[in-house]
Amino acid sequence: MPMRRSPKLRPNGWDALVILAVVLLAAACAVTVWGRGGGTGELTAVVSIDGREVERVALGSAAGERVYAGNGYTLTVDFEPGGVTVREADCPTQDCVHTGTITRSGQSIVCLPGRIIIQLTGGPADASAPDVVIG
Amino acid sequence: MKLTTKQLTLCAMLAAMALALSYLENVFPLSLAIPIPGIKLGLANIVTVFALYALGPVQALLILLARCILGAVFAGNMNALLFSLLGGVTAMLVMIILSRLRWLSVYGVSVGGAAAHNCGQVAAAILTLGNTAPLYYLPVLLGVSLFTGALTGLVAACLFRALAHTDLMKG
Amino acid sequence: MRRLTVLLLALAMLAGLTACGMEPADPNTAQESIQVIAMDTVMTFSIYGEKSTHAVYAAEDEVRRLEGLLSRTDPESDVSRLNAAPAGEAVTVSEDTRSLLEMARFYAMMTEGAFDCTLAPVSSAWGFTEESFRVPSRTELDGLLQHVGWEKFQLPEGQNLTASHDEGVEIDLGGIAKGYVTDVIAGILEENHVPRATISLGGNVLVWGDRPDGTPWRVGIQDPARADAADGYAGFLSLTDAFAVTSGSYQRYFEEDGQRYHHIIDPATGCPADSGLTSVTVVEKRERDANSNILGSGTECDALSTALFVMGEEKALEFWRTERESRQMSFDLVLVTEDGRVVVTDGIADVFTPDETSGYAYETVS
Numbered sequence: 156m157p158m159r160r161s162p163k164l165r166p167n168g169w170d171a172l173v174i175l176a177v178v179l180l181a182a183a184c185a186v187t188v189w190g191r192g193g194g195t196g197e198l199t200a201v202v203s204i205d206g207r208e209v210e211r212v213a214l215g216s217a218a219g220e221r222v223y224a225g226n227g228y229t230l231t232v233d234f235e236p237g238g239v240t241v242r243e244a245d246c247p248t249q250d251c252v253h254t255g256t257i258t259r260s261g262q263s264i265v266c267l268p269g270r271i272i273i274q275l276t277g278g279p280a281d282a283s284a285p286d287v288v289i290g
Numbered sequence: 291m292k293l294t295t296k297q298l299t300l301c302a303m304l305a306a307m308a309l310a311l312s313y314l315e316n317v318f319p320l321s322l323a324i325p326i327p328g329i330k331l332g333l334a335n336i337v338t339v340f341a342l343y344a345l346g347p348v349q350a351l352l353i354l355l356a357r358c359i360l361g362a363v364f365a366g367n368m369n370a371l372l373f374s375l376l377g378g379v380t381a382m383l384v385m386i387i388l389s390r391l392r393w394l395s396v397y398g399v400s401v402g403g404a405a406a407h408n409c410g411q412v413a414a415a416i417l418t419l420g421n422t423a424p425l426y427y428l429p430v431l432l433g434v435s436l437f438t439g440a441l442t443g444l445v446a447a448c449l450f451r452a453l454a455h456t457d458l459m460k461g
Numbered sequence: 462m463r464r465l466t467v468l469l470l471a472l473a474m475l476a477g478l479t480a481c482g483m484e485p486a487d488p489n490t491a492q493e494s495i496q497v498i499a500m501d502t503v504m505t506f507s508i509y510g511e512k513s514t515h516a517v518y519a520a521e522d523e524v525r526r527l528e529g530l531l532s533r534t535d536p537e538s539d540v541s542r543l544n545a546a547p548a549g550e551a552v553t554v555s556e557d558t559r560s561l562l563e564m565a566r567f568y569a570m571m572t573e574g575a576f577d578c579t580l581a582p583v584s585s586a587w588g589f590t591e592e593s594f595r596v597p598s599r600t601e602l603d604g605l606l607q608h609v610g611w612e613k614f615q616l617p618e619g620q621n622l623t624a625s626h627d628e629g630v631e632i633d634l635g636g637i638a639k640g641y642v643t644d645v646i647a648g649i650l651e652e653n654h655v656p657r658a659t660i661s662l663g664g665n666v667l668v669w670g671d672r673p674d675g676t677p678w679r680v681g682i683q684d685p686a687r688a689d690a691a692d693g694y695a696g697f698l699s700l701t702d703a704f705a706v707t708s709g710s711y712q713r714y715f716e717e718d719g720q721r722y723h724h725i726i727d728p729a730t731g732c733p734a735d736s737g738l739t740s741v742t743v744v745e746k747r748e749r750d751a752n753s754n755i756l757g758s759g760t761e762c763d764a765l766s767t768a769l770f771v772m773g774e775e776k777a778l779e780f781w782r783t784e785r786e787s788r789q790m791s792f793d794l795v796l797v798t799e800d801g802r803v804v805v806t807d808g809i810a811d812v813f814t815p816d817e818t819s820g821y822a823y824e825t826v827s
Contacts, residue, residue, distance in 0.1 A: 287681070
């Protein structure tokens with residue numbers, strides 16, 4: 156018996172259809188997930204550990220540095236006006252540190268080993284919000 | 291179902307290869323570019339694509355399970371099991387369906403599989419974390435899956451071409 | 462289709478390579494941010510770069526030190542001691558206080574008295590010093606205005622660290638103190654090779670360098686008509702290395718018998734300036750010329766924003782044109798008028814963005 160089913164080995168127009176479907180899915184997803192972030196109110200970091208929300212930190216004023224522990228791992232997090240950064244973590248992957256600073260509503264930092272999520276909500280979603288206000 | 295010795299050997303070999311590919315991925319972790327822990331390129335899907343066509347869905351699924359479980363055991367990380375299982379099984383199901391559409395080439399099948407793989411992984415992240423935050427990265431991941439899917443498809447196509455004239459496939 | 466696949470593959474590999482070569486952290490994005498409550502304002506210092514932590518705390522120390530010199534409530538401050546001293550007696554003050562007094566006198570002369578640091582007795586009569594608001598009588602104001610005027614305090618030549626004043630004169634450097642703070646902080650940022658920073662003192666802002674993404678800082682000008690709204694803007698300025706100061710009648714005011722009285726007093730009348738403006742924003746670029754002299758000054762922006770508010774639209778624009786021609790001062794303006802217009806001078810017209818939702822009519826003048 157040759158192959159159970161011999162596949163086509165050259166890409167054709169139908170494959171383009173699959174690609175189109177994935178692109179459309181990505182676009183639809185982007186619109187719903189990225190678009191909704193907006194809203195009014197202050198940019199707030201929501202910290203959850205193990206699926207439970209443990210703290211909400213308003214980023215309008217600098218809240219400074221805080222330490223969270225989850226599942227045996229410790230994260231040192233910097234809260235600044237307009238952004239959150241995991242400065243230090245003792246987890247093996249360091250994904251959360253590599254994420255850098257998150258600044259926009261909808262973005263998040265995830266520490267899988269520690270089961271800690273820091274997610275931004277509220278705040279101006281668009282780039283038209285000023286960095287500084289005088290008056 | 292009956293497995294011939296040859297088929298069984300082939301399954302074991304493919305599972306070992308899939309495992310090796312999973313390890314290879316850890317050398318170039320995708321999470322450096324897209325910071326969701328547990329997210330993988332899905333190179334091991336090459337094996338799934340191949341097994342699906344060469345051996346059939348049941349065998350492909352067995353190989354997948356062996357790869358996921360052994361991978362998690364070797365890594366000593368049961369978190370990773372959920373990720374690879376959900377990603378792998380979702381990809382598998384989508385590819386089984388797509389491979390039945392005869393007019394699709396191996397490229398289309400593997401792109402669909404890669405996209406499904408990422409959806410499954412995001413689902414795993416949402417489950418583990420109890421939070422929908424990882425959804426934020428799905429659009430990016432779907433974009434990435436176009437490339438990884440094309441890559442997997444290319445490798446699989448090369449494999450089929452190379453093996454078409456050997457007797458490896460013959461029962 | 463095959464070519465396309467090859468192209469896609471090449472792209473995928475390129476993407477992979479870029480991911481591997483990514484820098485873990487750019488020192489220029491390291492950020493330190495603190496808030497300081499001083500000089501009756503909440504100040505926010507956001508400083509980037511390797512020495513951001515050092516710079517932030519150095520800035521805070523300077524603010525505390527200057528507050529200690531210029532405070533009107535601390536009896537030990539230079540300003541309090543100077544005001545408490547008998548008329549004509551030379552009081553020894555610090556270098557900063559003396560140079561602020563010199564600048565106060567200079568800007569009073571430049572603006573023909575529209576800016577005046579001896580208005581304190583009048584301001585107090587309206588209750589703006591102690592927050593116990595009332596409307597003083599004309600006679601009372603006329604009496605107090607006798608002691609107002611930049612020529613009523615002396616800065617003896619040759620005695621560089623002294624000052625004295627006439628009978629009944631009270632000095633308040635609050636009108637330029639915050640501007641001076643931004644000048645001092647600019648020095649700290651320069652000294653520490655800070656790549657980028659935003660320094661906000663409420664009505665006084667200093668933006669340093671550009672944003673981490675390489676674009677100019679976006680500075681929002683508070684809409685005087687929507688003073689309570691956090692996101693109500695009269696417009697936006699895209700700025701790098703610049704001072705921007707706003708004086709507005711919405712910033713501090715009280716109401717009595719349906720009449721609104723704000724805190725920007727016209728030295729000519731002793732009453733809140735009734736100039737048809739609701740806010741004046743003065744912008745100056747902070748840079749160094751060929752001889753490495755500093756151009757642009759937060760102190761100047763601070764003094765001018767008050768003075769030009771008092772002058773009103775017509776005289777303010779005339780002042781701007783005169784200064785532009787004489788090249789003595791190089792500043793630009795955003796004026797918000799009571800009748801719903803926003804007037805932008807052409808030097809910053811290309812970096813000014815209107816807020817479409819504000820309902821203002823926008824004009825550029827040259």
